[in-house]
Amino acid sequence: MxxxxxxxxxxxxxxxxxxxxxxxxxxxxxxxxxxxxxxxxxxxxxxxxxxxxxxxxxxxxxxxxxxxxxxxxxxxxxxxxxxxxxxxxxxGNGFDVDDYKDSELVIIAGGTGVSPVRGVVEYFSHHPGERKGMTLIAGFKSPGDILFQADFKEWDKTMDLILTVDGAEDGYGGRVGLVTKYIPDLDLKDAPSAKAIVVGPPAMMRFSVKGLLERGFLEENIWVSYERKMCCGIGKCGHCRIGDKYVCVDGPVFPYTVGKNLLD
Structure with a gap:
């Protein structure tokens, strides 16, 4: 090295x-x-x-x-x-926008999981001709926890945006519910050829991927990101090792075909 x-x-x-x-x-x-x-x-x-x-x-x-x-x-x-x-x-490995070009794209992100996918969302927001339909489902604990609020207003103009919170006080007029609530109603032209990215807390990722598979997505067309326990960043300390993979080197972005075997 x-x-x-x-x-x-x-x-x-x-x-x-x-x-x-x-x-x-x-x-x-x-x-x-x-x-x-x-x-x-x-x-x-x-x-x-x-x-x-x-x-x-x-x-x-x-x-x-x-x-x-x-x-x-x-x-x-x-x-x-x-x-x-x-x-x-x-x-680490990141998201390659070329993997998602000319495809229907669904991005599901929870809380700070919006951060690592923000660059992908921004790219296709500014280059809508390079993808087909696009849906972003973003979930936060409460209205006060919503990040990138100005970005969401712009993204709402260029893609199907579902911004939801787990719970809200009186007076909140937006969507309420977990991100998984909205997967069954995704408007998809051809799920087996569509691509998806899922980033967020482990439980949210697990159930979101389950929902996508039930909708007809193929495992090889889903990407996930694991960021827990990373420390040195270069695969030397061993803190992020899961099986034979080092999250900081082999990930944090994995195709689901690999990520599904990383039991943390």
Whole structure:
């Protein structure tokens, strides 16, 4: 393995966008190739590092949507535009948009699972002629937990969008229910040739894939992403090993034909 794959580099924070009290998107200066679904290791000296999925890709930046859940991410939230963070990567397998071109596409994402698929959604939102029908089902715990709200308003114009929450207080006028509730009613022209991406909590992914298979999707046309337990990013520490696969190296994006055998 090349030595530079271990070495972090300093990246400037170009922009910070607040979604919720514990979830922000940091636009980080970056020049290089990267795919949706890949991840970077973000680090701060004396605090450690954390793997963060790419949630957006620009010509000279990448978006990293970060949830404040521990020592490292808590310290990241003390940084602002113009500050810098150390990063290394990108690592892992991502989503290749070429796999989904000229196909009906269904993307099902739960909570922060929207982050790794956001680049795919953005691509086909801006290139509708390169795909057939497209449906995005995105679920969050509550209206206050919804990420990328401005994006959803734009995506609603270019695809079939089903934005739902598990539960809502009085006054909320949107959809309520788990993402799986909406799979039986998907408007599909030819399910066996359609493609699907499923990302989110393990239980949500399991039942969503089950619903897609019941609708006639083929296993080889479904992709999933596993991101739990990743640590070093280069397959050395063993924390993310499941069977003979290292999630950080062999994944985090897997075809379902492989992912179904990764019992975590």
């Amino acid at each position: 090349k030595g530079q794959e271990y070495a972090p580099f300093l990246s400037k924070i170009v922009k910070v966008k607040k979604h919720t009290e514990i979830e922000y998107t940091f636009s980080m200066e970056y020049f290089g190739d990267v795919k949706p679904g890949q991840f970077f290791e973000v680090s701060i000296p004396k605090y450690g590092e954390a793997p963060i999925s790419v949630s957006g890709i620009g010509p000279d930046y990448v978006d990293l949507t970060i949830r404040r859940v521990g020592r490292v991410t808590g310290e990241v939230f003390e940084r602002y535009e113009g500050d810098s963070l150390f990063m290394r990567g990108p690592y």
